[in-house]
Amino acid sequence: MKFTFYGGAMEVGKSSIAMEHRGYSLMLDCGIKVDKMECPAQPDHIDSLILSHAHLDHSGMIPAIYKNHRIPIYSTKMTFGISHFLQEDSIKIARLKKQPLIYSDMDLANVQGSEINVGYLNEKKLNDEISFELYDAGHIPGSASILLNISGRKVLYTGDIKTKDTYLQKGADIPEAEILITESTYGNRIHPKREEMEKEFRDRITETLNNGGIALVPAFAVGRSQEVLMILRDIGYPVYLDGLSKDITRLFLEYPEYIRDPELLQDSANSAIWIENNNERRGILDEPCIIVTTAGMLSGGPVLHYLQRLHRNRNNGIFLTGYQVKGTNGRLLMDEGYVIDPLDNSRIRVEMEKHQFDFSAHAGRNSLKGIVKKVKPDTVIVVHGDPESCISFGEWLKGRVDKVYVPYVGDRIEL
Ligand SMILES: [Zn+2]
Ligand SMILES: [Zn+2]
Known part of the structure; x- marks a missing residue:
């Protein structure tokens, strides 16, 4: 399998990862950089997309992707509900700031027809060799980590994740996998109690x-x-x-x-x-x-x-x-x-x-270490963090797992 990082690598914003396996091309998230409305590049061919959660740095590009590719989009019912509000709001803000629109209200309405609700822990088959399950990521309501099963190899993409309980949500539910793609927003910082x-x-x-x-x-x-x-x-x-x-x-x-x-x-x-x-x-x-x-x-x-x-x-x-x-x-x-x-x-x-006040919805450095211990991966790919966070967490991982990757935007990794 091949992973291409179109965005959200050594940066927070426009998270977008493509996974290819024997001709099937799956996107994990496709967001924008919200303040500048910056969009990631897109692969020529996409078969489907799984959305981890509604924040625009993960979902903001989806109506534009749909316009070009007409693909099924999988996520939780709550994530779709929230993302409609946020995508509408982003159009309003872009108009207000006189920024170019990356999609229209019409595109927004169109994409909703191709959204497929998936509950937590319900296995969904994409083809004979690829299936996935969503695990509650504890980040915002509806948020999910995505566990892919690709010809028997398991890949966990955390999305944005929080392991500790808050008033609103229970902490994340974390499965084991051989390959872990983890966010690292707080890869070099510890949260206050x-x-x-x-x-x-x-x-x-x-x-x-x-x-x-x-x-x-x-x-x-x-x-x-x-x-x-x-x-x-x-x-x-x-x-x-x-x-x-x-x-x-x-x-x-x-x-x-x-x-x-x-x-x-x-x-x-x-x-x-x-x-x-x-x-x-x-x-x-x-x-x-x-x-x-x-x-x-x-x-x-x-x-x-x-x-x-x-x-x-x-x-x-x-x-x-x-x-x-x-x-x-x-x-x-x-x-x-x-x-x-x-x-x-x-x-x-x-x-x-x-x-x-630092009411974060992300795992701090110690919780990220805890995630790695639970997943027990042999390979870890570190994404979704400022360069200092990604590198610092990548350093900690060295010697603890077989392979560590800290990709830049545009990098490809074959596993
Ligand atoms: Zn988020
Ligand atoms: Zn994010």
Whole structure:
């Protein structure tokens, strides 16, 4: 079998791997680099595609691939549901930023006809020699690691993976395989203890509210917003929910089988106040409250509306809930103390208190080592990380397994 890495190798973004075996060509994910709408190259021939999860760095290119290849696309029901929202949203953002569109609304509608829902642990045959099973990857609801069986040889592609339980999900389910293709986002870093961080997050927010301030909590729509709602559900101040997070919360509640404790999510969602329009937005900032909204890295969405109104008051606080990619507004805020409004390129100097919490949805370095020990592979291919992470994790693997590969984009590996 041959693997070609079209993207997501020595980088985070546009994950896209082709596997060829005796004339059959299978894609594992096909994403984009979200901030620049950068697309991976495509093979000339593709027979089918398996999608690990809905994030655009794994799914963002699929409508364009479908336009050219008309292939079946396999994933979980939840992943397809989420990816439709994210792909639609990416078209909206590209229009707003006047970036070229890589697919149209029509392409989006077309691709949905070729989506095949696959449940966890249901073996699916692609031809006489290739079959696969999806394992819960614990990263976001619906996310999967893909176990391929190719003429009896087992290959596990982790996708993005988290092994520890969170409020929203159980940790990953991990099978054994001879060949492991693993993400390494945190290949050189260890996460702080989740429970301690959750307590710190609540305490800092409570402090801001007790001092009469408003707490603005930018959060990713998929997973992070819902987790934050659960952490803050009984905090004793009003919690408002705004942006794409609302649609995704509804979707999570529609497919409760993918959620660790659907009742807790339902209670948390019910106890929040959902903001539906600008009128409601304008009416809520007169007293201490918490606003949970998109975008998680301040690239757009209602968070900028709130920031415009809250940024001058030092009593107010902004609480980032995840890693902030270089070049994003969130990173600019932490490094330079201001953000740029994408609508008119004006600078917003933020006087509010600034906090950042590392609520990661990825395995840290120690958990990645744990994954390798469970899978017991003889060959490991390290992908989906900055070069420092990929190389550092590749170094750790040397001597522990027979073969280690840390490919660059464009590399081919024959096994
Ligand atoms: Zn992801
Ligand atoms: Zn990813």
